[in-house]
Amino acid sequence: MESNHQGSLKGLRILDLTHALAGPFCSQMLADHGADVIKVEPLEGDFFRKMGPFRADDQDKFFGGLFQSCNRNKRSISLNLKTELGREALLELVKNADGLVENYRAGVLEKMGLGYEVLKEINPRLVYTSIRGFGDRVGGESPYKNWPAFDIVAQAMGGWMGVTGMDADHPVKVGGGAGDTVSGLFAAFGTVSALLHAKNTGLGQYVDVAMTDSILALSEIVVSQFSYLGVSAKPVGNGIPGLAPFGTIKVKDGVIAIAAPHDPQFHLLCDLLGCPELKTEAKYLNEGLRWTNHLELNAEIEKYSVLKTKLELKELFGGRVPFSPIYTGEDIFNDEHFAARNMLPLVDHPGTATPTAVPGIPVKMSLTPGEVRVRAPKLGEHTREILNEMGWDNQRIAQLLESGILYAA
Known part of the structure; x- marks a missing residue:
């Protein structure tokens, strides 16, 4: 039985208006499994590009290791959405998109005239996914809706930090950006679920994901102990209450x-x-x-x-x-398990001659496996290519590049 290495989501186009980690992680999962993910960046780029680590010989300090780890398999177009022509370009992209993922603060895109209510009039089958610290109106309007949030905030309020560590006086966050990646996982699941519904009905919808909700959803000990016993769970180090050793x-x-x-x-x-x-x-x-x-x-x-x-x-x-x-x-890179499971694939890294490893794809599918096909894109690397696909001629693109509406690598 032959497999299809183009992925199970081939044929879907996702517009990625995200930055940092939660949103890019969500859209990367879709890209890994074959979706054409177009990363729409401002002219200054996703600020995560400037985040290390960087190699000692790296000549490109605008393409850090963290950006590489959550933006592979994507194409990049750079638009100035603060201008009317830049917004018009995005609206043209929306017409033929299946989904859009964003993680701006609540209300930002609405103020630009690019909120869901506007976009669904252009494309009724569009699945619009937002990831915010405390969600948006669709899932229930939080009193904290307009609060900014990072990973540690979600872990603290969602319940993890209160049960992680050796004692209550020294709470500890889970290593890595779990508040971001967990919410990215839920957002990817919600997006694919809504895309299946849109395929069956022709109707898109708003997918509202809160980072704090995502952490709470995985805080089963916190919820069950208080719900059943009225007791707030406390840190138990590396153990689980009731199990020993x-x-x-x-x-x-x-x-x-x-x-x-x-x-x-x-x-x-x-x-x-x-x-x-x-x-x-x-x-x-x-x-x-x-x-x-x-x-x-x-x-x-x-x-x-x-x-x-x-x-x-x-x-x-x-x-x-x-x-x-x-x-x-070092142990992970030397263990044959991760090699056998292709969990450390190599990709090129701009600015350095040596390929770099990125985290692999954990979901293994027998007929339509995902694949790490290409590195993360340079800023605006595919601006011309994407606009040409939309039918824009090179003269029009050149004029917009000169006027600061677009950027192309």
């Missing part, structure tokens, strides 16, 4: 993560570590008792685990007990 333990050369809370797993763990007597000790006889005495249990396990290295434990536990060393970036 579950978390991190010390080993000879560092720390590992381990999860063996159920009887068969726990018994096997004890046998492999050489402490079978723990299986029959009264305070560890069942899952409930192990959680009640989890601090003491961890200390007992560590008496044996500190005698072995991570590599020795990998050979001992691998395929038997759920376990992993705490990986660094």
Whole structure:
């Protein structure tokens, strides 16, 4: 059975009026699976272009590593939407688009005459997706609708920071920009769902995603404990209430993560570590008792685990007990799993001669697999190409370039 490497979303055109991480991450997912994503940037470009990391020999300081990581497989057109002609160009693009994704602050595009109510009159089948810190009117107007937000704000209000860390006095955000990427994931799901509806009915719709809502949707411990018990969950370090052993333990050369809370797993763990007597000790006889005495249990396990290295434990536990060393970036790049799954594909990077790795595509599809086809675009790299496709002649494009309405790389 042959596969189609053009992706399951081939034939769809998405206009990407996003910046930073949440919006670009959403539209990149669509691009990875075949959609023609046109990144519409202001003349100064997405400010994320200036964010590192940069290599020492990099000659292009307007194309950083973070931008590369969330804008691959896209084309870039640069328009001055503060001008009438720039807005007219966008409206022409909207006529033949299937979707549009934006993450400006609430009301910004409406003030420009480019809000959903205007665009749906031009293209009734358009799926219009917005990602904001606290959403927009469609999903329920938040009192914080006009507040700016970043990843840490969403994690703090959505519930994650209140349960992450070793204690309540030292809350910790989840590493990386999860407040952005999680909302980008939900926005991509919502966009594809609405696109399927539009295909079946010819009617587009507004998809309203809030970063804070997205974090709350994945805060099952916070919601369930308060809903059922009236208790606000507290940080429990790397564990989960009710499960033990579950978390991190010390080993000879560092720390590992381990999860063996159920009887068969726990018994096997004890046998492999050489402490079978723990299986029959009264305070560890069942899952409930192990959680009640989890601090003491961890200390007992560590008496044996500190005698072995991570590599020795990998050979001992691998395929038997759920376990992993705490990986660094170097460990990830050296592990054969990520190579086998093509999770670190290489792309060209403007300004440096050496290709760079970007995070791969986690959704593997047998017939229509996604693919990292091309690097992120330079600012306005496809301005002429896209406008030519719309039927604009080169003379008209040249005039608009000279007048500061457009920019082309």
